[in-house]
Amino acid sequence: STRTAVVTGASSGIGEATARELAKQGYHVYVGARRVDRLEKLAEEIGGTALQLDVTDEESVRAFTDAVERCDVLVNNAGGAKGLAPVSEADLDDWRWMWETNVLGTLRLTKALLPKLIASGDGLIVTITSVAAISVYDNGSGYTSAKHAQAVLHRTLRGELLGQPVRLTEILPGAVETEFSLVRFGGDAERAASVYRGIDPLVAQDIAEIIGFVASRPPHVNLDSIVVKPRDQAESG
Ligand code: NJP
Numbered sequence: 001s002t003r004t005a006v007v008t009g010a011s012s013g014i015g016e017a018t019a020r021e022l023a024k025q026g027y028h029v030y031v032g033a034r035r036v037d038r039l040e041k042l043a044e045e046i047g048g049t050a051l052q053l054d055v056t057d058e059e060s061v062r063a064f065t066d067a068v069e070r071c072d073v074l075v076n077n078a079g080g081a082k083g084l085a086p087v088s089e090a091d092l093d094d095w096r097w098m099w100e101t102n103v104l105g106t107l108r109l110t111k112a113l114l115p116k117l118i119a120s121g122d123g124l125i126v127t128i129t130s131v132a133a134i135s136v137y138d139n140g141s142g143y144t145s146a147k148h149a150q151a152v153l154h155r156t157l158r159g160e161l162l163g164q165p166v167r168l169t170e171i172l173p174g175a176v177e178t179e180f181s182l183v184r185f186g187g188d189a190e191r192a193a194s195v196y197r198g199i200d201p202l203v204a205q206d207i208a209e210i211i212g213f214v215a216s217r218p219p220h221v222n223l224d225s226i227v228v229k230p231r232d233q234a235e236s237g
Contacts, residue, residue, distance in 0.1 A: 003120075004028045004070045005215075008055060008109055009078030011038040013178030014128060017208035018075055020046055025212055030068050033078065053078075055105030065112035072120040073215055074113050076106040076127040079150070081143040081184040090142060098146040106150050110157065114166075122219045123166040126211055127154040131174045131229060143184075158224065167222045169214045174229030177201040199232045 005022045009015040010031035016038075019029045023046035031039045032053030039050035051067055054060040055078045079102040082094040106127060117123030132144040133151035151170060158168045181192035207228065214223050 001070075002026070002028045003072040004030065004068070005073035005075065006030045006032065006068055006071055006109075006113060007075045007077060008032050008053060008105070010042065011035040013180060014173070014176060014204045014207045015075070015077040016042060017204035018077065018211050019048065021205075021208040021212040022073065022075075022215060023048060025216060027073065027215075030071075032064055055108060056100040058108065061108045061112060065109070068113065068116065070120070071113045071116040072122065073124045073126070074109065074117060075211065076109055076125065076150075076154075078105050078109075079128065079146075080180055082186075083142065083184065084139040085142070086139055087141050095142045095146075098142050099149070102146040103149045103153065107153055110153075117166050118164055121165050123164075124215060125154070125157070125166060125168045126171060126214060127151075127168070128171050128173065128207070129154065131172050131227060133170075133172055134227070165219070167219075169223045170225040171207065171210060171214075172225060172227040173202060173207055174227075174233045175199060175201040176204060176207060178204055199230050201230050202228065 005027040007015050007019045007029060010019045011033035019031050019042060023029050029046060029048035030051060031043055031048055032051050033039055034054050036050060036052040043050035051064050053064040082097050083091055085091060110125060117125065129151040130147040133147040136144055154168060154170050177196060181195045182189060185191040210226060210228060
């Protein structure tokens, strides 16, 4: 029977490219996000299933995960950043958004789908954290702290699931040209574009192909973590 994959945040960027890549490998892909119009177009194109999902909303996560009958691959991709500010001027609403989306969103989806991933007999959880999960930089504490916490959740599960038929891979990207910066700067396109000045950023397809590679390894091979950055990006995120 057909293997199935769940990709959260599949309405743009890395999630959308990953859904296409996994569909190309023969997976039936469940694509989830809030912008369901985009998902429906994508699902039609790749022969998958579009389902509205807000990872910050318990009821939405329950309805989404109930609708997924079988799950061989879960890609915890929904996430992002809001704002840049020194700790002294931290915006509590931005922090709440980042922690709810990146950390608790990953926890909700992983918890709900874990029984199905185990039942698969060869489950795979891919979590998209960030180089921000292994670095600290000025004005970035809201995002870096959320990505650190999301990574701790994923890495803890790697140990807790030893002996179970589930593999876990963390992907830590540097700068990828997606809607990420547009979201971070509240739709300010000028400011978003300035992020990539001086570097040739990764594109979503670069990350999607790595996830495709991870998913196509045999069941005994676990790629624990993959850091991937543009050639000219400095150490921190
Ligand atoms: O960004 P973007 P990326 N419930 O904005 C969804 C990490 N990363 O592809 O709900 C459900 O194009 C949103 O969908 P919608 C980053 O932290 C990136 O770059 O319709 N979904 C959209 O599909 C994130 O974890 C860079 O608005 C929700 C998707 O998330 C992942 O890569 C660097 C949601 C975001 O797509 C994908 O981001 C790095 C919710 N409540 C890590 N809220 C980078 N781009 O430079 C948002 O190190 N989404």
